[in-house]
Amino acid sequence: MIESPCSRVLVVGAGTMGEALIAGWLRPQPPAPALLDARQVAAVNARPARSDELTARYGIACTCDVAQAPSADVVVLAVKPQKMAEVVRQANGRGPFAPDARRLYVSIAAGVSTAALERLLPEGSPVVRAMPNMPLRIGAGATALCAGAHAGEADLRCASRLFSCFGLVEKVSEQLMDAVCAVSGSGPAYVAAFVEALRDAGQACGLERGLSERLALQTVLGTARMLAEGNQSPAELRRSICSPGGTTLAALDAMSASGFDSVLARGVAAACSRSKELGAPS
Ligand SMILES: NC(=O)C1=CN([C@@H]2O[C@H](COP(=O)(O)OP(=O)(O)OC[C@H]3O[C@@H](n4cnc5c(N)ncnc54)[C@H](OP(=O)(O)O)[C@@H]3O)[C@@H](O)[C@H]2O)C=CC1
Numbered sequence: 001m002i003e004s005p006c007s008r009v010l011v012v013g014a015g016t017m018g019e020a021l022i023a024g025w026l027r028p029q030p031p032a033p034a035l036l037d038a039r040q041v042a043a044v045n046a047r048p049a050r051s052d053e054l055t056a057r058y059g060i061a062c063t064c065d066v067a068q069a070p071s072a073d074v075v076v077l078a079v080k081p082q083k084m085a086e087v088v089r090q091a092n093g094r095g096p097f098a099p100d101a102r103r104l105y106v107s108i109a110a111g112v113s114t115a116a117l118e119r120l121l122p123e124g125s126p127v128v129r130a131m132p133n134m135p136l137r138i139g140a141g142a143t144a145l146c147a148g149a150h151a152g153e154a155d156l157r158c159a160s161r162l163f164s165c166f167g168l169v170e171k172v173s174e175q176l177m178d179a180v181c182a183v184s185g186s187g188p189a190y191v192a193a194f195v196e197a198l199r200d201a202g203q204a205c206g207l208e209r210g211l212s213e214r215l216a217l218q219t220v221l222g223t224a225r226m227l228a229e230g231n232q233s234p235a236e237l238r239r240s241i242c243s244p245g246g247t248t249l250a251a252l253d254a255m256s257a258s259g260f261d262s263v264l265a266r267g268v269a270a271a272c273s274r275s276k277e278l279g280a281p282s
């Protein structure tokens with residue numbers, strides 16, 4: 001079990017990501033036990049039906065009334081960025097937002113800065129901003145963390161423990177968080193879109209759709225594993241596949257002429273700008 005002071009965690013907004021976090025903390029990780037047990041985790045949601053669903057699935061306490069939420073040492077803010085201010089203001093200084101105790105606030109919301117959160121939360125609250133990604137659902141996530149003005153090393157360590165069970169954790173300076181969001185936060189969707197496009201391109205060349213998707217998916221999986229587990233850089237691996245005058249060079253030349261790299265760069269830049277917009281004061 002996680003050591004004090006990260007012993008009771010409340011997730012405010014247990015949607016797709018909030019639930020993925022809860023499921024991961026409660027899942028035993030052989031040979032290690034689960035990080036937390038069900039008595040140490042609670043959630044606040046908007047809809048009673050969602051709260052009932054989470055209680056039935058994980059045995060955790062759930063409520064739609066933030067003032068009734070069990071007390072917690074760590075409050076994970078997992079609502080949409082556009083909802084963050086409204087949710088905290090509506091609580092009106094009650095429950096996890098009462099100025100009666102020191103709590104660590106960990107926000108996973110895209111764009112919302114630690115300074116903006118500090119203005120919403122009880123004065124002097126320690127805040128850690130995190131940007132995880134969807135593959136944390138299978139323990140293959142990537143999370144970046146940065147600390148707010150009142151968060152110390154122990155707070156960062158606590159947040160780091162909460163995300164380490166899901167894969168890679170990197171500490172970065174806050175000015176990089178929008179770029180992190182654009183690369184690894186949104187990145188799983190780009191990779192899924194790449195698999196779809198490779199499948200469709202294979203189909204256009206005559207492959208049956210299901211076969212094309214299986215081949216495309218295994219190609220992404222195998223390549224990612226080789227890069228992660230081996231000692232070749234992406235450029236070295238790419239060069240090792242390109243026979244002079246062969247098929248791969250023909251493909252990469254055609255892709256480059258069509259702006260493959262710049263298309264990706266424009267997409268990542270758009271995500272980075274959107275993250276900054278989401279964090280802009282409303
Ligand atoms: N999806 C992703 O891959 C990633 C998302 N993020 C960030 O995670 C956050 C959540 O995203 P995601 O899980 O996809 O979104 P979801 O819409 O799935 O989850 C948002 C949750 O907020 C809850 N909520 C809404 N209003 C309130 C309220 N007043 N009080 C309490 N809870 C409320 C909703 O409850 P109900 O279900 O009852 O309506 C819902 O469960 C966002 O800030 C996003 O930027 C970060 C990294 C990756």
Ligand SMILES: O=C(O)[C@@H]1CCC=N1
Pocket residue numbers: 110181185186
């Ligand atoms: O699309 C979004 O805004 C969120 C943040 C990163 C992934 N999903």
